[in-house]
Amino acid sequence: MTVPKPAEFFKTIRSVRDTTGPVYQLIKNQGEGNYYKLDESKMDQVTEYLCKIIARDYGDNYNSIPPHGRWQHLNAGGHLRVEQLIDQWRAAKTDEVEISRRLIDLLVVSVLVDAGAGNLWKYIVGESESYSRSEGLAVASYYLFVDGEFSSDSNTKFQVNGQKLKDFTMDQFVKGFQVSDANPLNGAEGRLQLIQKLGDSLLTHPEIFGSDARPGGIVDFLKKEASTGNCIDLNDIWNALMDGFVTIWPQGRATIQGQPLGDSWSLDTKSKTEKKWDDEFLDSLVTFHKLTQWLCYSLLVPLEKFGHKFQVSNKELQTGLPEYRNGGLFYDFGVIALKPEHLKRGLALSDKLGVKEPIPTFTAEDGAIVEWRCLTIGLLDELHALVNKRLNTNLALPQVIEAGSWKAGREIAAEKRPLTKGPPIELQSDGTVF
Incomplete structure (x- = not known):
């Protein structure tokens, strides 16, 4: 069996259980x-x-x-926002594959802003509805999407384009997420940079996201990757997300020969488990890839239920x-x-x-x-x-x-x-x- 190179291994979905499992077993055995x-x-x-x-x-x-998945958060408060969008698109005779692209556009940008918001921030809708934390971030991203704030085409509001994200400003962010001194959002600068870097990644990988640099372009990429009919492997989705988005992660995280590994960290506890690499740093690494996993979870519904209606194998590889x-x-x-x-x-x-x-x-x-x-x-x-x-x-x-x-x-x-x-x-x- 071919042994994968370290950078390749640590970016796989399989690495999450393979690296965190020994830590859990060690603690379980020792108490x-x-x-x-x-x-x-x-x-x-x-x-x-x-x-x-x-x-x-x-x-x-x-x-x-x-x-x-992120879908439920977008529907926070019992409002079927996503379903209403789909009904609206179908009434306008939007192609079913385009509907799946639009859903993925919305879900990707919404997931990417979904890190801890802190205890104080809230998003207000109308005069009486208030949402905090993950649901608040989801609802805020929904309204930015439907208002066309992520689209480069003034005639087509319901899409996300790389250039628009790359040019997204702090003023737009502050307005869209209702940030103020009285309503502070944890890590606002980091979130804005993530949006901008997402835009850059979409533009940099036309082979995955298409000439329009849309997250939803992954639908067409996966159709080409399908082995037979509409059957795809979770690893195909995973690899597209990792290859397409790994460069968006902030500096200062674990890298191997300059290659960023995403949500991967060094842990001294891991060093007490069985050695795999005969390298102190590599043997200390654990991977989580939480936002990529959150993306993968969230994209399965539009991939399986809409458009090409892919059949996805190996879904059990994902962790909690x-x-x-x-x-x-x-x-x-x-x-x-x-x-x-x-x-x-x-x-x-x-x-x-x-x-x-x-x-x-x-x-x-x-x-x-x-x-x-x-x-x-x-x-x-x-x-x-x-x-x-x-x-x-x-x-x-x-x-x-x-x-x-x-x-x-x-x-x-x-x-x-x-x-x-x-x-x-x-x-x-x-x-x-x-």
Whole structure:
């Protein structure tokens, strides 16, 4: 078997479980890692809490649970915004393949701005509706899209073009996301740069995104990649996203010979596991690729249900998303707990930054965040099995995340921290990390 080059390996979807799994197993075997203690006896409480939420929202109609994706966030507040757009396009006799392109245009740009918004920011619609965090960012991106703010063609509002994103200004961003001194958004500058770099990537890769430099151009690219009929492999989608977008990530993250690896980080805990590369730096690396995975999750519905209606194999390669809702669920139930010395320094940073809640804060590269994310991926796989056993069903992992873990993480956060409804650990965010 050919051994992949390091840069190629760390950019694969398979690398996520391959690199984070050993960290989770080490902590599971020892009961602790470098930053957290693990108490798996509390997983039953998490499972019960989650299953109650599923019963409340879906009864036993498990087939109605959609896969986790950005689509649901765009419909925040019970408004079927996306479905209404589709109805509008069909009434105008828009081609079904073009509908899938438009949906992907919308979803890609919406996912790319979906890093932690902080506890204070809100997006206001009309006189009475207010959305915060992920849903607020989604609704804001929706209105920018339908208003044509991402389109280079004044006659066609409903698209996203690379040149328009590359030229996007801070004034447009501030207006579109309603940012002000009274309504601060974490990492606004980082988000704007991500939008601009997305535009540059779309322009740089016409082989994937077409001459119009649209995210939706991936539909036509994948049609060419289809082996037989409309059958494509998840790896084909993944590789297109990684090749097309890897250059947008900020400087300062892990690289190999100058090649950026995306959402990949060095973790000292990983160095205690079995060596794979015989290289200290490579053996310390773990990958998450959270936004790319979030993109992949979100694009599956328009790829499978619209246009060419692709049949996608190997979807099980995707992991749970290592972000603060899923990770916060396990922390709030005591499945994981920061070791005292790390809790102390996290609280010290919170105090320095003026964080109102008595919770610890860390930067994205801190081992306390990176190990937390490794644990989240492993524990979501465990939770997936526990939920299916309790409900005697066969829900896919994206359904468990959608119906349960992400929602449960949000609800337990609101119970424990009603003032902010925020996570139990704060991230000093640059607007580009979970």
